[in-house]
Amino acid sequence: MKKGDHLFLVDGSGYIFRAYHALPPLTRKSDGLPVGAVSGFCNMLWKLLSDARDTSVGVTPTHFAVIFDYSSKTFRNELYPEYKANRSAPPEDLVPQFSVIREATRAFDLPCIEAEGFEADDLIATYARLAREAGAEVTVISSDKDLMQLVGPQVSMYDSMKDRQIGVPEVIEKWGVPPEKMIDLQALTGDSVDNVPGIPGIGPKTAAQLIEQFGDLDTLLARAGEIKQNKRRENIIEFADKARISRELVRLRDDVEVTEKLEDLVLNPLDGPKLVAFLKGMEFTSLTRRVAEATETDASNIDAAQVAVDAAAEMRGPDLDPGQAAPVGEIDDTPQGLAKRRAEAAGSAKIDTSAYETLSELSELKAWCDQARETGLVAFDTETTSLDAMQAELVGFSLAIAETAPDTGELKVRACYAPLAHTNGAGDLLGGGGAQPGQMPMRAALDELKALLEDPAVLKVGQNLKYDMLVLAQHGITIESFDDTMLLSYVLEAGAGGHGMDSLSERWLGHKTISYKDVTGSGKSAIPFAEVQIDRATAYAAEDADVTLRLWHVLKQRLVSDGLASVYERLERPLAPVLMRMEGNGIRVDRQILSRLSGELAQGAAALEAEIQDLAGESFNVGSPRQLGEILFDKMGLPGGTKTKTGQWSTTAQALEDLAAAGHELPRKIVDWRQLTKLKSTYTDALPGFINPRTQRVHTSFAMAATTTGRLSSSDPNIQNIPVRTAAGRKIRTAFIAEPGNVLISADYSQIELRVLAHVANIPQLTQAFADGVDIHAMTASEMFGVPVEGMPSEVRRRAKAINFGIIYGISAFGLANQLSIERSEAGDYIKKYFERFPGIKDYMEATKVEAKEHGYVTTIFGRRAHYPEIRSSNPQVRAFNERAAINAPIQGSAADVIRRAMVRMEPALEKAGANARMLLQVHDELIFEAPEAEAEKIIPLIVEVMENAAMPAVDMAVPLKVDARAALNWDEAH
């Protein structure tokens, strides 16, 4: 090697983990071998090599090597046994891919280097030194901060995912210190991932500032006494040795004895046939094609290489049907093959946020809309002033169109942003608030947009379109024909990760989107989106439409290949406009009632607080569990205290009730005080703030993709946890009222989850009991304890009820014992007895666990999936928790599906009956309506009928569904 040469060193182990996490899990080839990470690795390597060989880019490697970790045991473990001790084992489906990835590297004809006792980073450091000494340039392909210490005049890094060069200035910009100080910086901060201790309380910012101040770690440790901040000084003195050990852990060894010489790393021309054979063997159809083209190899004449057949057999999933896969080497046109190619193509696409168009003339917008009509598919996103759709003002909108949508290969996406109401910041002395130039008139633009959005022949794609629909509804625009990428992702992978656009983009496209905070700032210095400069807004907004369109291509195909289209089309997509209207309707809340209640609660709490301080003998913050625990258990010495996992005294309501039962006065008063202050702060004080000034009503927001089971959630405000159990709490419900001349109707399913359980587990006694309409808990008690239902003591029924709920929750002796305040052994006996009386339940639970472990998900009676990626965890606690959740999900989720079906059918049913009733709220098993008083009697039976028949015809349940409904002037009396 000589001056002018250029060595590329790829951090292979880093590549593997990036590839694994960037790509959808459970990608397997037809024989069952998981290959997600291999595929990602090959794509990344191929892209790197093609870019690097492209002489126009400027950097051309003459030498090249891929470096891997040898094993987890290295010399660092002798320095510090805890090093990387917190690392969990790599995911099961990744393990068999390690050896395949080394095969892949060899197939690319690249040196594949590792050394016992050393990490890849040490080898990289060693080769970098050798090359440097020979006068050559070095590029390290990695973004790992541990390697940044190597950066210097001849050595730089390259982050291939972000297409970013990392040199000395970039290191300083990111970490605040030059590369040669990175070791000292890391010694101070430590690294929780690798279990490098560092000094507690010192993060990157503080560390950089200290190094700036003292020059280096040794000087800092020697002069630590000069540091002003007490805690910081003490920590640095106390943990100085830890910092010194940390420095040795992060310092890379550049003197490893290497077997391959620099000369062995010369980059040879690619061996096309060899690589194509390997890729064919892996069934990477689209990469095979690209490589074959680039190397002018005739792929059809090359046999697929046999790779790692043993590992494949070992990891073969029982749920896979190899018969469905296409023969190796042919284009796989099954939905599965298509979905996979779409995902691969999307994952390697490059997104250029500087290529977007800003629309300032109406004619430009018209041209885009015409183009969209021609393609029949357009991604759409609005930009507004608020997250609250009911108060949001439209600021602009973005569109994205795919020029061509080929089944394979790259997607050519064009995207644009139409600013409508961008203003200059109000901080301007000369008035401010004026419109930014280059925007078309709002009215005319919206007319054009309306024509497009309401055209049923054009499919609109959005992310969380319920929000956009509600904003646009204020402008008289209704979206016809749409798909929602958030809902697609939710149907495909509920429980397997987030469904926000940022995480979807990273997961499926390997692309990190511009964050909203980057554009508007955050916290106090945040500016409204309307004040963002238009060019900056274009990059952000158009990217959202671009990404949404790419996601749609991947996810929609997966939906079909996974057989989930009907869940999406029946339970998910049609519910979005229904919820949009419910949110828009809102509910009337009586300010006076809440204000009066607040006053009463304040008085009650103040009186109790005085008594509490008196009994405690000192004044303290009653709302602080920590201070309270110290008073009760340290100062007063009350017995029976338990600690929370962080070592604090536990002061839960249950613990305080126990103390009260033992005759102590103070704990009782604390419980009462907590109830009053909770009601006041969370409900009576907070709810008036949610009354919309325009509508004078409260508009909650329903999240469609928030839970693993398929339930909705509600926020801002949450109307699904309004108190009902206590008399004091129920007063809050009296503030939820109907408009004059109207009534509220509450309709709720009776025991829906137990009915679902009876159906899915097929329990004869339960189905019979529900058919007969008997008291289900009393029946259970009678079966279990042999007590006749007539004259049954309430305590016996209470226990049976707790057990029934426990079953739904995936029962454990520990939990049941807690619930009933009995010994764990006694709870265990109850469970045993229950399973003896209802053996079908036990069978159901076991079968559900097996199903969850096999597939990684469980299914509701309507086909919705709930994923539990941690169900195979080696940690028994984590595993048990996931098992209980998996047992609960089909029950809770099927019930959630039932009410979703009812909600989708409710509006047409009401309309057909000529009713003016409006659906306002959903509380898991309850629907709240508002209707003219005169109409109530007529529509209650209709509502009940729609709800009771909601499972039909998809599922004919073995148990009837029962709904109770009632009308009143407020929610408390209607319920």
Place this chain on the structure above:
DNA sequence: CCTATCTCTTA
């Protein structure tokens, strides 16, 4: 100002 912890409300 942001985040983690604890507690409490619902189905």
Place this chain on the structure above:
DNA sequence: GTAAGAGATAGGT
């Protein structure tokens, strides 16, 4: 024992 959202405190940034 399941599923959520939210408020107050405490501790560090």
